[in-house]
Amino acid sequence: MPSSRSLAEHVEAAFAPEGRLARGLSQSPSPFSPRAGQQAMAQAVAQAIDDAATLVVEAGTGVGKTFAYLVPALLSGRKVVISTATKALQDQLFERDLPQLLHLLGLPLRAARLKGRSSYLCLHRLAHIHQGRTPHDPQVLRHIAQVQQWALATTTGDMAALPGLPEALLPLVTSTRSNCLGRDCALWDACHVNRARAQALQADVCVVNHHLFFADQQLQEEGVAPLLPQAGVVVVDEAHQLNDTGVQFAGITLGTRQLLGFARDAMAVTTEHARGLHPWLDYLVALEHTVQQWCATAAAVPLGVRQSWLGSSPQGVDAALWPQQLHTVGRSLRLIWQALGSVQEAAPALAQLQARAAELLHTLALFARPAPLDSVRWLDRHARHLVLTQAPLTVAPLLHAILQASSTPQAWVFTSATLGDSEDLQWFTRTCGLTDARTLRVASPFDYPAQARLYVPPDAPPVQAQAAHSAFVARLAQEGAQQLGGRTLVLTTTLKALEAIGSHLQQQFGQTGGLFAAIDVLVQGQGSKHALLERFRQGTVQGRGCVLVASATFWEGVDIAGDALQLLIIDKLPFAPPDDPLVQARSRQLEALGLSAFNDYLLPEAAMALKQGVGRLIRSETDRGMVAIADTRLLEKTYGPRLLAALPPMRLVTAQSAWQEQLRQLHPSPPSHLLPSTVTPAQAGVQ
Ligand code: SF4
Numbered sequence: 001m002p003s004s005r006s007l008a009e010h011v012e013a014a015f016a017p018e019g020r021l022a023r024g025l026s027q028s029p030s031p032f033s034p035r036a037g038q039q040a041m042a043q044a045v046a047q048a049i050d051d052a053a054t055l056v057v058e059a060g061t062g063v064g065k066t067f068a069y070l071v072p073a074l075l076s077g078r079k080v081v082i083s084t085a086t087k088a089l090q091d092q093l094f095e096r097d098l099p100q101l102l103h104l105l106g107l108p109l110r111a112a113r114l115k116g117r118s119s120y121l122c123l124h125r126l127a128h129i130h131q132g133r134t135p136h137d138p139q140v141l142r143h144i145a146q147v148q149q150w151a152l153a154t155t156t157g158d159m160a161a162l163p164g165l166p167e168a169l170l171p172l173v174t175s176t177r178s179n180c181l182g183r184d185c186a187l188w189d190a191c192h193v194n195r196a197r198a199q200a201l202q203a204d205v206c207v208v209n210h211h212l213f214f215a216d217q218q219l220q221e222e223g224v225a226p227l228l229p230q231a232g233v234v235v236v237d238e239a240h241q242l243n244d245t246g247v248q249f250a251g252i253t254l255g256t257r258q259l260l261g262f263a264r265d266a267m268a269v270t271t272e273h274a275r276g277l278h279p280w281l282d283y284l285v286a287l288e289h290t291v292q293q294w295c296a297t298a299a300a301v302p303l304g305v306r307q308s309w310l311g312s313s314p315q316g317v318d319a320a321l322w323p324q325q326l327h328t329v330g331r332s333l334r335l336i337w338q339a340l341g342s343v344q345e346a347a348p349a350l351a352q353l354q355a356r357a358a359e360l361l362h363t364l365a366l367f368a369r370p371a372p373l374d375s376v377r378w379l380d381r382h383a384r385h386l387v388l389t390q391a392p393l394t395v396a397p398l399l400h401a402i403l404q405a406s407s408t409p410q411a412w413v414f415t416s417a418t419l420g421d422s423e424d425l426q427w428f429t430r431t432c433g434l435t436d437a438r439t440l441r442v443a444s445p446f447d448y449p450a451q452a453r454l455y456v457p458p459d460a461p462p463v464q465a466q467a468a469h470s471a472f473v474a475r476l477a478q479e480g481a482q483q484l485g486g487r488t489l490v491l492t493t494t495l496k497a498l499e500a501i502g503s504h505l506q507q508q509f510g511q512t513g514g515l516f517a518a519i520d521v522l523v524q525g526q527g528s529k530h531a532l533l534e535r536f537r538q539g540t541v542q543g544r545g546c547v548l549v550a551s552a553t554f555w556e557g558v559d560i561a562g563d564a565l566q567l568l569i570i571d572k573l574p575f576a577p578p579d580d581p582l583v584q585a586r587s588r589q590l591e592a593l594g595l596s597a598f599n600d601y602l603l604p605e606a607a608m609a610l611k612q613g614v615g616r617l618i619r620s621e622t623d624r625g626m627v628a629i630a631d632t633r634l635l636e637k638t639y640g641p642r643l644l645a646a647l648p649p650m651r652l653v654t655a656q657s658a659w660q661e662q663l664r665q666l667h668p669s670p671p672s673h674l675l676p677s678t679v680t681p682a683q684a685g686v687q
Helices: 007-015 020-024 036-051 065-075 087-105 123-127 138-153 192-202 210-222 239-250 256-273 280-297 321-346 348-368 396-403 426-432 466-484 495-508 529-538 581-592 597-614 640-646 656-666
Strands: 054-059 080-084 111-113 205-209 233-236 252-255 306-308 375-381 386-392 411-416 438-442 452-455 488-491 519-523 545-550 567-570 625-629 651-653
Touching: 007 020, 007 036, 007 065, 020 087, 036 054, 036 065, 036 411, 036 438, 054 065, 054 426, 065 080, 065 087, 065 233, 065 411, 080 087, 080 210, 087 111, 087 205, 111 192, 123 138, 205 210, 210 239, 210 396, 239 386, 239 396, 239 411, 239 426, 252 256, 252 348, 256 280, 256 321, 256 348, 280 321, 306 581, 321 348, 348 386, 375 581, 396 426, 411 426, 426 597, 452 656, 466 488, 466 495, 466 545, 466 567, 466 625, 466 656, 495 519, 495 545, 519 529, 529 545, 567 597, 581 597, 597 640, 625 656, 651 656
Parallel strands: 054 411, 054 438, 080 205, 080 233, 111 205, 233 411, 452 625, 452 651, 488 545, 488 567, 519 545, 567 625
Antiparallel strands: 252 386, 306 375, 375 386
């Protein structure tokens, strides 16, 4: 960048009507057109870079925030690190946006993508995979042979190149922080994890994910230079997920699988390096046995819910037996730790194993003590294993340490399409401890009053009447999908509602030739997320429309532009489950500070989630559609207006005739092969 022009001037020139972006994209299927909001954001980012300041930007859908932060960051001449919430966005940035922009701006910068260590092949673990008690299943052995073959050719060791490997195999051929030998590894120089990190350090621009963002600080302990302190500009995209990822990262977990994995690795290592020196098999079988007994004490805990843990044991678990079993596991593990201590000088792998045993003992001891006041603890019971978690209530202290780690000036940009329901973006800045940051809100350029309607059916049953409510939502979705020939996405707040609505619709539009056989009903869980979205995006295929019923991860990050999606139905307001231990602990903490758990936490959280969900509908200037939220609390409760105000400015309609009229406008004539007018929903089986 020539020094005679400021960064702001370079940015202005790039985004100008005749600038590099407009010229370079003039022949592209989506030509560049200058947008005031995008330019305002780009200038704010440029200013933050000049001032080495912290900036928080909420950029509504369609602003073009990726270019708005990439252009000034790349033109700044400083080392840039970009963090995204998901691997999908990480890949999109690295494979599409970044190379495109570097080309358009004529910048010969080195770019790198860094993933977590579990994404890379561990050469050491692969070399030792047939030692100890490794799988004998012929299919797994075939996959191991496949990995060994691929290992000879790969230059990156990125396991994404081998999709379809059984999940159980991945921990055997990748490393964790605790089982990596570090500098003692004979394969250190050839190690794919180390090579990827070295490339990231040398690159001018590096794309990471939020988990790595938080893990960066720990690299120093592993004898590796961290990445973030060397960056001049750090951009955190999808920043609304930063707190959750950080809390997860800073949380301490202990899984019974971790203990059993340790036993499995210990068998391999002691067989190779310390055979016959101790009765290893007896020790390790005893450890496995005590772990299984410990799991059995939690048999009454329901599957798939975070079980609150306020006292000495999780709720619903025998308060005397639980600590006793925990102690027994500790005794078994200690015996192995001591035995390893007497042989650990024989090989680095034994010393590493002993250190791992010590770490596990330390974590067990932590869970044997009461939880600290500023944290929350819970138990997750899965079909065959337990996971114990202790998490901090906020990511603020961790984030503060990361922001202060560099000795040179840095600019920090945090951005997302949804960061709050107030002008000062407090929902984000307060939870992340960034209340001193500059803030900017850039509205979406879409014409929501013209492009979308919001329908709240006043006759929806109360949400507490779950079965009747789900049947109502299913009926609404059926009516909409019939009129539109599919093009309907139903987002639910619970898996129970997902199943009820999904199965109602599948019965009605039966895939095996029912009355309404021209619509495919896709239900989350009945195919990969990628496959479901691919089919939904195709819209009508060979005369068959498409409805998708989904929950959880489909509420955000799903981008379906065009008329494949015209109707979005949300079953209920997405309030956090009040019995979740983390929600309860945060509520208690706020109330202790004199704040209202509902107004200052639960309501803004629900507003953010609702805004994310609604954001799936309109993805381009030409999209048209309708959102239906089947929750009358929006109309009846005093907090309704606050939630409505958080949404894009769509026109609200509540009359059934207006809903039907809107459906007709979206799709003037329903496909003739759909529901005959003489068949009512009740006749068709939807109650
Ligand atoms: S350094 Fe660690 S990750 Fe790399 S090959 Fe060795 S054990 Fe595996």
